[in-house]
Amino acid sequence: MRELIMLYAFLILALTMTGIFLGLESRWLLTFASLGLIFGFLSPVIAARRLYYLSAAAPHSTLFSVALSIMVTGASWSSNYYLIAVIVSVLLMLGVSYMVRSGLDPDVATSAFVAGTTSSSVLILYYVSVNYRMTYSVNALILGDPLLISYNELAILFLTLIMTAALVTTTFRENVCAGVDMDLLKLSGVKLTLYDLMPYFLLGFASVVLLRLVGYVMSHVMILLPSLISMNLSRRACFTLAHSVGLSTLSALSGLILSTYLNISPSGSVGLFLTLIYLATFIMRRYGLE
DSSP states (O other): OHHHHHHHHHHHHHHHHHHHHTTOOHHHHHHHHHHHHHHHHHHHHHHHTTOHHHHHHHHHHHHHHHHHHHHHHSSTTOTTHHHHHHHHHHHHHHHHHHHHHTTOOHHHHHHHHHHHHHHHHHHHHHHHHHHOOOSSOTHHHHHOOGGGOOHHHHHHHHHHHHHHHHHHHHHHHHHHHHHHOHHHHHHTTOOOHHHHHHHHHHHHHHHHHHHHHHOTTTHHHHHHHHHHHHHHHOSSHHHHHHHHHHHHHHHHHHHHHHHHHHTOOHHHHHHHHHHHHHHHHHHHHHTTOO
16 A cells, blocks of 8 residues: 555656646646545545436535625625535535435436536526626636636635545545445444535535636546546555546546647546546456456
């Protein structure tokens, strides 16, 4: 395990130094490294709790929350933007959690959730684009624009990374056990309420912070793929987490370097790297080459 972590740390450092040598801004490198780490920590928890359906629907909640916060604050990316958007997004996620825990089929709950938030997002974004002079294009919410991140937003990104890493590392074992056999965990006396709420909270919180950087289109892709890749490489929980964090960060930095010199979408480049790595690991596992 230690050797694996050291290997990923060395590769990440090598890519970072390559980016510096090629003249990339340190702000960009820090942004993409943080993005990779956040997605790398978040993805295995989503996989462990089998929340694939919710992570795929999360961008709908996030887009609605951001659109509503823009309308309420009267301008994009104001000082109150993150607070309002995070509160709305987390409440929506917890609402879906409540519906599922109440016995509603996850597919039905997700369908209702997506229908409501998508329709509302379109209405609010149209209203905002017509009635507000915005300081940032709505297109950035769809496609992402991480290269224009400010230092204030970078600080928020660092805080999100610290919180995500802390919550995941301290609760990962319990969440994995809950995903395998929740009844056994209940019988052992573990209080599952906080462990149940944590993935929903993180998904709602991180999605808001990352939406402008990654974009609506790529959000769920970058949440899902790191865990799918790591499960192709290992079935042990700790190794799965290490692979997810390492490969997600390497893909983020590689995508940044590729997008800068080919003048293509940064988030699309990261998604492409993750997709290629997934296909490679799938083939390796399918033919017993790992």
